Amino acid sequence: MQSVSSANPDEPAAAGTPGQPWSQEETMDGMAGDPTRDGVPERVVQATIRLLAEQGPSAIKARTVASASGLSTMVVYHHFGGIAELIRAVVDQGFKELDKAFSQVPVTEDPLADLYAMALTTRRVARENPHLYDLMFGLSTRRATYRPLPDSDVRFSGRSPAFHGAYLHLAEACARLVSSGRVRQQEPEAIGAQLWSFVHGCITLELAEHFVEFDDPVAQVLQPMGVNLAVGLGDNRERAQASHEAGARLYDSIKDGASRHEPLAP
Amino acid sequence: MQSVSSANPDEPAAAGTPGQPWSQEETMDGMAGDPTRDGVPERVVQATIRLLAEQGPSAIKARTVASASGLSTMVVYHHFGGIAELIRAVVDQGFKELDKAFSQVPVTEDPLADLYAMALTTRRVARENPHLYDLMFGLSTRRATYRPLPDSDVRFSGRSPAFHGAYLHLAEACARLVSSGRVRQQEPEAIGAQLWSFVHGCITLELAEHFVEFDDPVAQVLQPMGVNLAVGLGDNRERAQASHEAGARLYDSIKDGASRHEPLAP
DNA sequence: CGGTGTGGTATAACGAAGTTACACGCTTAC
């Protein structure tokens, strides 16, 4: 249905030849050894993320990515298959970094504080590279010269393994919140969806500059809303407020240990 | 800083010649007369919205838009100035439709019901054209072959007059909610930001297919979250629940009077 | 009533950018 644009009735088969190297680089998890040896796909992804942060999505061209990686445009096609797949890999890397950032939020005896620290962490990650965050969650993620993504991506409906890694932190904290008895008994997944919705909505609107009238969107929107939602979920208001303040302190204590994309010299 | 990508040190002056016709077509508000006479910019915008709905953002090319309008690519440049400006006009039209949809939500004596009906209306509009909604709120709105937007767009920080029209409905209902005394006394703007955040977050995540595990995202996420937030804002749970059910009925009673983009024959 | 001018449109070309074909070189296995 939503195939390519104009008169272009070719390219349906496309993925017939086996043995392509661009199967979403599995070698990325290890990478304990030589950082320069065969780290080409990773370097390309990092270069793309840097371009995204510094110049926005429109700067992602095969030629710019290639020259930023010190290679030719072939790397994009040889290792990924095309720009669209490269962006997919970039989004995946974004979720890996979010996962890593969540991993640095400690698990305390106050699950609501942990959750609010995760919310602040998500906001920090989003603000570090707004365009990457936009790609990670935007509908338009699965476009950029849209292609129906022919092969093994039926079950991949917006989520990736890296995404699930990050999501697990949220889900687990929600389960702890329910089992702590501070909120009414209910499905942790429903709580997770609600928390995720409001944090994501806040961040998105702030990034889109819809909250410019607020001096401090965190103090004026995010935190009050977190408290309100916790109260609505069944928590006591004073305790919810205290947990959010504890979460803010938790966040402050760890916010410098996370990843950063330092611009390497060309 | 975030200028064009590669070697392209020209085009700074660009907007020197006066008297261009593409000053965000003012003739659009009236349009009470002949629908075929001089409705060219409107036709182009509608064609673009249709392309967006049917084939996604990557289908928006000067050539596809032109042929879908039955004209040549010059219409894009003559009436708008370029693809980026056309997309701006499309986003503006999206907000106008949202504004119109909000206008059809009646003002009742139950502001929380009205607000929830507006939330459901927003979801309907978003689902009617997800890619348009994405453009309206995505960061990437101000990209698509990004240009620093040279001239009079300093004060335009993501909002347009059409946007404000839609936003006013929300703000006014929030003010009524506060003055009704059902919630704690607080700034209506803060309430508006919170409601908007959670609705927008829900919709965005649902559109990105992150809620596929829920059979009915409205019943399982949106409505419970609205009730929870209302309770957190100070409302009584039973009354908040009743208002949401009333809002759902309100929405059902008006959901067919809104705009639709019927695919015209080529 | 004919001339002139202006605005809207089409055609065609230019340049940028995605993509591909192909050839070269390096590594590795036999």
Add this chain to the structure above:
DNA sequence: GTAAGCGTGTAACTTCGTTATACCACACCG
């Protein structure tokens, strides 16, 4: 040592944004 294969660069091909120019219709003016 040789051959196979992977990775890479070069150079084309194609698509698409954009612009230059010509044409056409209408309004205005003589």
